[in-house]
Amino acid sequence: MNRRRGDRRxxxxxxxxxxxRAQWRQRSKEQCRNESKxxxxxxxxxEQRLQQQLKETVPKGTCxxxxxxxxxxxxxxxxxxxxxxxxPGTEKDRxxxxxxxxxxxxxxxxxxxxxxxxxxxxxxxxVLLKTVCYLIDDIVASHNLHPWTEVYNFxxxxxxxxxxxxxxQRISGLDCVAILERTVRFLIYASYHLCGEPLQMYDPCINDxxxxxxxxxxxxxxxxxxxxxxxxxxxxxxxLLYNLGSPRAxxxxxxxxxxxxxxxxxxxxxxxxxxxxERNPVRLFRLAQRLNxxxxxxxxxxxxxxxxxxxxxxxHGYNSRNCCFPLNRLAQLLSLDVxxxxxxxxxxxxxxxxxxQVVFSKAAFTEPEQGRLHCKVYHSIVSExxxxxxxxxxxxxxx
Numbered sequence: 001m002n003r004r005r006g007d008r009r010x011x012x013x014x015x016x017x018x019x020x021r022a023q024w025r026q027r028s029k030e031q032c033r034n035e036s037k038x039x040x041x042x043x044x045x046x047e048q049r050l051q052q053q054l055k056e057t058v059p060k061g062t063c064x065x066x067x068x069x070x071x072x073x074x075x076x077x078x079x080x081x082x083x084x085x086x087x088p089g090t091e092k093d094r095x096x097x098x099x100x101x102x103x104x105x106x107x108x109x110x111x112x113x114x115x116x117x118x119x120x121x122x123x124x125x126x127v128l129l130k131t132v133c134y135l136i137d138d139i140v141a142s143h144n145l146h147p148w149t150e151v152y153n154f155x156x157x158x159x160x161x162x163x164x165x166x167x168x169q170r171i172s173g174l175d176c177v178a179i180l181e182r183t184v185r186f187l188i189y190a191s192y193h194l195c196g197e198p199l200q201m202y203d204p205c206i207n208d209x210x211x212x213x214x215x216x217x218x219x220x221x222x223x224x225x226x227x228x229x230x231x232x233x234x235x236x237x238x239x240l241l242y243n244l245g246s247p248r249a250x251x252x253x254x255x256x257x258x259x260x261x262x263x264x265x266x267x268x269x270x271x272x273x274x275x276x277x278e279r280n281p282v283r284l285f286r287l288a289q290r291l292n293x294x295x296x297x298x299x300x301x302x303x304x305x306x307x308x309x310x311x312x313x314x315x316h317g318y319n320s321r322n323c324c325f326p327l328n329r330l331a332q333l334l335s336l337d338v339x340x341x342x343x344x345x346x347x348x349x350x351x352x353x354x355x356x357q358v359v360f361s362k363a364a365f366t367e368p369e370q371g372r373l374h375c376k377v378y379h380s381i382v383s384e385x386x387x388x389x390x391x392x393x394x395x396x397x398x399x
Contacts, residue, residue: 058170061122066131067103068121075106082106084139084154102138104131107160117168125175128162132179133396135159140186141391149201152190156210159183163214174227180218181231185294185395187211188238192297196376204301215239219252231397237265241291241298244276265295276302281310285335285381293385294394300382304375307334311348314358315365324357335381347373 067085075081076098085103086096105123110116123131135155145151163183166176187207194202219239222232236253243249250273253261260266268290275284284306288299310333318325331341342352349366351359392398 059117059119059122059168061124061127061165061169062119063121063123064127065100065103066123066127066134067098067100067105071105071121072098072100072103075103080106082154084145104135104158105161105165107157107164116164122165122169123162124169125166125171125173128165128171129175129178131162132159132182136182136186136395137392140395149194149197152194152202155186156190156207159186160210172221173225177218177221177225177227177229180214180221181235181397182395183214184211184218184235184238185397187214188242188294188297189391189394192300192379192382195300195379196374211242215242232260233263233265234397236260237269238295238298240266240269240273241295242301244273244299244302249273269295272299276306279309279313281306281313282333285310285333288335288381291385293382293387293389296382296385300375300379303378303381304373307344307378308348310334311345311350312365315350315360316362318360319362321359321361324353324355324359327352327356327358330358336378337380340378340380344373344378 076095079095081096081098081103083091085098087099090096105121108114135158139145139151139155142151162179165171166179187210190202191204191207191211194207195204215235215238218235222229222235236256240249240253253266253270256266261270268287272284272287275281275287288296291299314325314330327341328338330345331338334341334344336344338356342356345352345358347368349364351361351364353359386394
């Protein structure tokens with residue numbers, strides 16, 4: 001019985017057409033490979049399908065005006081039009097009318113239940129760039145609109161709405177770079193032009209926070225984009241000058257290609273940064289003479305600290321009752337005129353005698369009271385560089 005069963009088993013395994021063990025193993029391997037192929041293909045297809053869905057969900061703006069029609073009507077009804085947007089002659093009417101050619105979409109915070117992705121409320125890249133150019137040419141550079149603090153606040157808000165539209169539509173490329181470059185220039189110029197204004201009119205901390213965000217976004221566009229960007233050198237240098245001494249800003253510069261890092265503007269910015277880190281204000285002010293106007297605007301917020309360091313260092317280095325330093329020579333080192341140099345010395349307790357000689361003393365050096373030292377008074381090193389440059393040329397990068 002057992003033999004017969006054994007014979008049957010042998011006969012079954014060796015019947016004609018039955019695969020051998022090696023053939024079974026080969027078939028199993030091929031089957032595993034064939035089964036794995038469709039899984040990879042399906043995952044790739046799923047990923048492609050997801051990317052396609054994401055592209056389809058990104059809204060594309062269709063609004064061809066600087067302000068959506070519905071928003072303009074709502075703000076007219078609610079009397080929320082800015083005077084820069086009103087039809088001339090209707091400003092004092094009970095219900096001023098909005099000028100469709102001057103009204104610009106205002107910034108609004110995201111709110112629950114509010115659809116911010118409606119294509120009719122979003123402006124495409126070309127319209128956004130046109131809006132920014134209008135804000136620069138017709139608002140910022142206007143000689144009829146004042147005070148400039150109001151001009152700044154209006155433009156600052158409208159630029160935020162431009163940024164909001166860009167983020168929702170995930171705009172990139174040359175139009176994005178063109179918008180960001182003009183925005184960064186405007187905020188750097190404003191940081192100099194409005195320095196010293198009351199906080200209720202201009203907050204330098206808010207301006208700085210937004211400027212850093214725009215600048216970071218712009219530098220990312222340079223790093224990730226495939227297009228040629230002719231203004232890279234300018235903005236890498238501006239970023240370092242504005243953030244002198246910042247490890248992050250220095251690291252960013254050092255990671256640039258050698259061909260870009262060795263350009264004149266970036267090399268000068270690196271030299272100024274080195275002088276700043278070494279607390280060598282004399283060298284810093286000498287190098288600052290080579291900056292253009294906008295670069296000087298970016299640097300200007302560090303000037304108070306640099307002048308303070310120079311007076312402190314000289315108060316220790318020339319600490320002697322019998323040693324006097326020429327006031328006019330000190331004025332040259334500080335990049336100020338003689339009268340302002342004398343005024344600055346008195347603010348820090350440094351004595352200037354009747355012979356226009358500075359008597360340094362480390363014991364007499366004191367920090368000025370808060371609010372006594374006004375940075376705007378000592379802007380001559382920056383203002384002298386503006387000369388005949390117009391605001392349009394400065395912000396559009398034509399200087």
